[in-house]
Amino acid sequence: MESTPFAPLAESVASLLPRAKAELAELVAFRSVADPAQFPRSECEAAANWVAEALTAEGFQDVAVLDTPDGTQSVYGFLPGPEGAPTVLLYAHYDVQPPLEESAWLSPPFELTERDGRWYGRGAADCKGGLIMHLTALRALKANGGVPVGVKIIAEGSEEQGTGGLERYAEEHPELLAADTIVIGDSGNFRVGLPTVTATLRGMTLVRVQVDTLEGNLHSGQFGGAAPDALAALIRVLDSLRADDGSTAVEGLDSDARWEGLQYPEEDFRKDAKVLDGVWLIGSGTVADRIWARPAVTVLGVDCPPVVGATPSVQASARALVSLRVPPGTDADEATERLAAHLESKVPWGARATVEQLAQGQPFRADTSSPAYTAMAAAMQAAYPGEEMQTAGQGGSIPLCNTLAELYPEAEILLIGLSEPQAQIHAVNESVSPEELERLSLAEALFLVNYAASQAG
Known part of the structure; x- marks a missing residue:
């Protein structure tokens, strides 16, 4: 990055990584499973308050902990941008999956632990790390002249439970999350080091x-x-x-x-899914057909x-x-x-x-020909030298995407995030790659710069 005009941003993101790790450790410590039958509601409430305090400290206005119809809480904040600048909505969720069998974890699930170059803990990648990614990108921009767009952040409190609280709240308050472009920080690269946007969701x-x-x-x-x-x-x-x-x-x-696009070699899938030797994969067609289409x-x-x-x-x-x-x-x-x-x-x-x-x-399909995707492609190419942005599908579901697409049909929606295969989200020993956190934080910062420039005039 030293030879590019974005070197100061890259340096700022790198310098912010220790803070990102410390804050992710604080967030991971909350046992914020949005199921009161398994964990006390107070854990989710404490995590929501942490997010609200973080947004307030970053200068966000109208910060609010929203009581959504499913009995959980989402956190909202607005950071005004320059006059006439577009508005970008950044999404993540602070609720997590249950840890499953805690004895199967090599380190405590709610204690961020560094091991073999990765940070382990429930929610480290999905999706508390996504929130830290957003904050790191914004802090890097503020250290280099300011954030060039208006920013809204929404941190959901029940995404993993699929109970639809934030979707219904957004439908009842359609002005709240209105934006020109929406970045959902809850997907992941196809593999570590390969910048990827998710074009479809089942x-x-x-x-x-x-x-x-x-x-x-x-x-x-x-x-x-x-x-x-x-x-x-x-x-x-x-x-x-x-x-x-x-x-x-x-x-x-x-x-x-059939899936037309980036393919998933069977041997790579077997390795990522940790399929036992001699056990067959199920289904027919390509792996991409089976998991995305x-x-x-x-x-x-x-x-x-x-x-x-x-x-x-x-x-x-x-x-x-x-x-x-x-x-x-x-x-x-x-x-x-x-x-x-x-x-x-x-x-x-x-x-x-x-x-x-x-x-x-509902399933979701993005418009990958939009200006926002062009801006993200340039940002990812800069953040990942030698690599071009890929588009892939994702077998998981983010129901909020369709709600936002229906409420704001003119908005462009991009999906990025930290949940690459090695992250093992929803399984024991979930982890995040700090290198991916650094590069994607930089990519998001560069994207906001590129997108603001593309919308100027």
């Missing part, structure tokens, strides 16, 4: 299916063989969701779409007796939590209806089935 639907066969459990010796087993019925239902090759097989959903069903959990302590009983009831990722081009409402109809139709033996929808989000 939507999702989450349902709970319950199968009932008896008024109560029965002794398997006395009644087994004739009494209908609800757990066995549920297993049949769940098995029907996949074809023999593992492809998603929900009746009425297209499972043959096609629906994907996952059984997230089953309520049944654990092996330890199980009794010799025919089960009267059983239920499962089923997630369906919905690719762009498929309506999530229709996908939910087809999933529910499929589950109900596959229940054997006349058993009773109930399907309850718990959450839903």
